[in-house]
Amino acid sequence: MKKFWCLFFMFWPIVALVVCAMAPGMNWWFPGESNSPIGVEIDGLFNLILIIVTIVFIGTQIAFGYVLWKGAHIQKNEKALYTHGSHNLEIIWTVLPCVVMLFIALYQMEVWAKFRVQSTFDQDAVSQPIAEVTARQFEWRIRYPGPDTKFEGKADITDWLKNPRPTDLYTVNDLHVPAGKNVLIHLRSGDVQHSFFVPELRIKQDAVPGTVIPIWFNVDNKTKKYDESIKGFSYELVCAELCGWGHYKMQARVVAQLEDEYKNYLLQLQKEQFDDGVSAESDDDEEEE
Amino acid sequence: MSFRLINSLIVLSFICCSGCDSLFMSSPAEFKLSKRTKSLHGPAKNAVQRNLLDKFGTPVDMKAWERFPINYGSIKGKVKEPGSSTNAFSVSFNNEQEILPENSILRWLTGSFAAAEEDLFRDIPIESYSAETGEIVLAKKLSEDPKEGDQFIINPGFVLQHGRKLYMTHCLHCHGVSGDGNGPTSEYLNPRPRDYRDGVFKFTSTLSTEKVSHADLQRIVKKGIPGTYMPSFMLLKDDELEAILSYVQWLSSRGELEKKMVAELEADYSTAAVRSRKKEGETSEAISKELQELLSVEFSETVDGLATEVAETWTRANSKESLVVPKISRVPDSPESRQKGRELYLSNKAKCATCHGPKGIGNGPETKLFRKIPGTNKEYDQPGLFDMWDKHVKPRDLTRGIYRGGRRPIDLYSRVYSGIKGTPMPAFAGTLTDEEIWHLTNYVMSVPFEGQSSHATETEKVSQK
Numbered sequence: 149m150k151k152f153w154c155l156f157f158m159f160w161p162i163v164a165l166v167v168c169a170m171a172p173g174m175n176w177w178f179p180g181e182s183n184s185p186i187g188v189e190i191d192g193l194f195n196l197i198l199i200i201v202t203i204v205f206i207g208t209q210i211a212f213g214y215v216l217w218k219g220a221h222i223q224k225n226e227k228a229l230y231t232h233g234s235h236n237l238e239i240i241w242t243v244l245p246c247v248v249m250l251f252i253a254l255y256q257m258e259v260w261a262k263f264r265v266q267s268t269f270d271q272d273a274v275s276q277p278i279a280e281v282t283a284r285q286f287e288w289r290i291r292y293p294g295p296d297t298k299f300e301g302k303a304d305i306t307d308w309l310k311n312p313r314p315t316d317l318y319t320v321n322d323l324h325v326p327a328g329k330n331v332l333i334h335l336r337s338g339d340v341q342h343s344f345f346v347p348e349l350r351i352k353q354d355a356v357p358g359t360v361i362p363i364w365f366n367v368d369n370k371t372k373k374y375d376e377s378i379k380g381f382s383y384e385l386v387c388a389e390l391c392g393w394g395h396y397k398m399q400a401r402v403v404a405q406l407e408d409e410y411k412n413y414l415l416q417l418q419k420e421q422f423d424d425g426v427s428a429e430s431d432d433d434e435e436e437e
Numbered sequence: 438m439s440f441r442l443i444n445s446l447i448v449l450s451f452i453c454c455s456g457c458d459s460l461f462m463s464s465p466a467e468f469k470l471s472k473r474t475k476s477l478h479g480p481a482k483n484a485v486q487r488n489l490l491d492k493f494g495t496p497v498d499m500k501a502w503e504r505f506p507i508n509y510g511s512i513k514g515k516v517k518e519p520g521s522s523t524n525a526f527s528v529s530f531n532n533e534q535e536i537l538p539e540n541s542i543l544r545w546l547t548g549s550f551a552a553a554e555e556d557l558f559r560d561i562p563i564e565s566y567s568a569e570t571g572e573i574v575l576a577k578k579l580s581e582d583p584k585e586g587d588q589f590i591i592n593p594g595f596v597l598q599h600g601r602k603l604y605m606t607h608c609l610h611c612h613g614v615s616g617d618g619n620g621p622t623s624e625y626l627n628p629r630p631r632d633y634r635d636g637v638f639k640f641t642s643t644l645s646t647e648k649v650s651h652a653d654l655q656r657i658v659k660k661g662i663p664g665t666y667m668p669s670f671m672l673l674k675d676d677e678l679e680a681i682l683s684y685v686q687w688l689s690s691r692g693e694l695e696k697k698m699v700a701e702l703e704a705d706y707s708t709a710a711v712r713s714r715k716k717e718g719e720t721s722e723a724i725s726k727e728l729q730e731l732l733s734v735e736f737s738e739t740v741d742g743l744a745t746e747v748a749e750t751w752t753r754a755n756s757k758e759s760l761v762v763p764k765i766s767r768v769p770d771s772p773e774s775r776q777k778g779r780e781l782y783l784s785n786k787a788k789c790a791t792c793h794g795p796k797g798i799g800n801g802p803e804t805k806l807f808r809k810i811p812g813t814n815k816e817y818d819q820p821g822l823f824d825m826w827d828k829h830v831k832p833r834d835l836t837r838g839i840y841r842g843g844r845r846p847i848d849l850y851s852r853v854y855s856g857i858k859g860t861p862m863p864a865f866a867g868t869l870t871d872e873e874i875w876h877l878t879n880y881v882m883s884v885p886f887e888g889q890s891s892h893a894t895e896t897e898k899v900s901q902k
């Protein structure tokens with residue numbers, strides 16, 4: 149019976165391993181292939197950590213199994229071993245994880261810096277942010293600078309973030325970006341904490357009340373299908389910070405478009421936003437004639 | 438030790454779940470009667486309740502009254518001729534039908550199957566339908582051939598049911614089961630979620646005397662109402678949006694009918710009215726008898742008439758005549774036009790400043806006055822303006838540049854032309870000319886940017902494009 153329990157408890161880690169090994173192939177749980185270059189690098193880090201954790205998992209499970217198995221062979225009259233612990237063991241299992249952690253910390257620094265440290269950002273993208281995204285309960289409000297706006301330096305951008313301009317264009321839950329180049333948006337919150345999460349682009353950034361946080365990304369649409377109806381490639385944008393009763397409602401989309409289509413989109417948006425209910429009507433009438 | 442810990446955790450989570458249960462599930466969802474209905478004399482109240490139950494059912498067991506122009510999703514038709522076997526026959530639909538939705542079901546309205554006691558042949562799954570031959574094949578054999586002219590309905594209330602499900606998921610926690618704007622989270626919101634039962638909607642593109650149009654509702658649900666807690670539901674699919682709107686319109690029609698029925702009975706048969714009539718010497722038997730007669734003879738006709746009135750307002754709101762269309766296009770946005778707008782804004786003719794304040798921050802003298810509660814002699818305990826739902830409402834702070842009804846020039850034009858329904862913001866269709874409204878619009882749109890001289894001219898460029 150004792151041996152049965154040994155085998156029983158060894159059986160489950162093995163099942164877990166088999167299932168995990170099958171997961172990527174069967175597309176279980178994994179977020180699919182990344183559609184941004186930085187996403188590929190982040191996936192690299194993820195996989196590295198996954199491998200390390202797997203090795204540790206196998207090692208510890210074998211150790212556990214060994215201890216169990218040995219315990220199962222203890223005779224009834226045998227006395228338990230009394231120990232004050234082992235210095236050597238303590239040192240090994242403190243130092244080893246430290247080394248591994250340190251390695252991970254150093255190894256990921258470059259990717260982290262690329263993603264989060266503002267001085268490393270692509271200056272072209274920084275100098276012309278494409279939108280301000282405001283998370284609020286329970287939607288994403290988006291403000292684009294007018295299509296003709298050219299920012300003149302950092303102060304001008306700061307001013308734009310503080311003071312909306314008459315030419316700005318507004319949408320909600322629908323962020324359009326040009327594909328295939330580095331773009332920058334400014335994220336803020338209108339009320340509580342939210343998190344801007346685009347799983348397929350591997351972007352996750354908290355929106356914190358009171359601060360404006362720049363996020364850059366680059367959508368390369370590597371594995372994405374073109375969606376004719378929206379003239380672009382659509383990615384799900386969700387909120388990843390429980391923010392209230394309607395948290396689940398904060399579903400939106402990021403649409404990556406080719407340069408021309410993106411420009412057309414903004415022009416169309418501009419036309420709609422400045423619709424006076426008369427001029428557009430007459431346009432329609434002309435078409436009918 | 439550790440085992441006990443786990444045990445108590447499990448129990449804890451159990452308690453949590455049953456807690457939630459009692460919050461949301463314990464009683465089946467039901468429609469509440471309005472306060473005014475409850476103030477009716479017993480039998481009159483029961484009559485209103487019975488009529489609502491007859492015509493609309495409950496949220497669990499809904500009824501689709503075809504009097505209203507609501508898309509319930511039902512497809513009606515009749516048998517043209519029996520086919521090769523008892524489960525196949527050719528049909529003609531009231532409206533041409535290219536395809537039928539998957540998993541459609543058929544219910545007999547007339548003929549021997551409809552009359553049959555047992556439900557055996559009531560809701561029968563449809564296996565296939567071909568528009569070419571007009572033949573329907575049922576998944577089940579009937580006991581005999583249907584007769585020519587037998588009427589049936591396909592997918593009764595299909596869209597309404599879909600709408601109910603989506604409404605419960607997305608809207609209920611604010612707008613409430615009965616659509617009374619009293620969902621569990623509504624208490625914490627200002628402005629409060631809309632009470633659909635009045636059939637009054639604020640941000641419309643229709644004349645001030647008309648209801649909300651279908652396009653307005655679509656726009657509101659897709660874009661949300663910026664500056665309030667009405668969120669955007671941009672990503673709803675078209676059929677989902679239509680389903681939700683059917684349900685909202687259904688709730689709204691139900692509430693309106695309730696209100697109209699009460700208005701019909703209130704004068705003579707509210708609890709208070711009955712009491713004072715008794716005081717004046719009428720016997721309670723006489724009153725009961727009179728009410729009895731009224732309810733048994735005329736009332737069902739009255740209800741029918743009231744429903745028709747409600748239905749007509751919905752239909753009319755979608756007609757071209759109800760739409761606000763400026764007679765001239767927007768006056769180009771220039772400093773002169775803004776100046777004229779500014780003068781109008783301060784003038785006695787438009788009186789905008791009396792509410793919105795000279796600087797547009799929503800602090801005009803009207804907001805300092807104490808007002809009487811309508812229908813009473815008492816004053817509100819707070820100075821300022823109140824909407825038809827008796828809630829305090831501030832004139833909009835125009836410097837913030839947040840427009841709940843939309844920021845297009847046509848939106849602002851409609852706001853001034855038709856007012857904001859249900860609120861003190863008046864309609865200026867009669868007092869101001871088109872040109873004046875455009876000057877005002879140009880001015881209002883420039884208010885948020887006052888003091889930002891460097892960008893002041895940018896709007897001009899855009900508006901002239």
Ligand SMILES: [Cu+2]
Pocket residue numbers: 283284341342343387388389390391395398
């Ligand atoms: Cu959120």
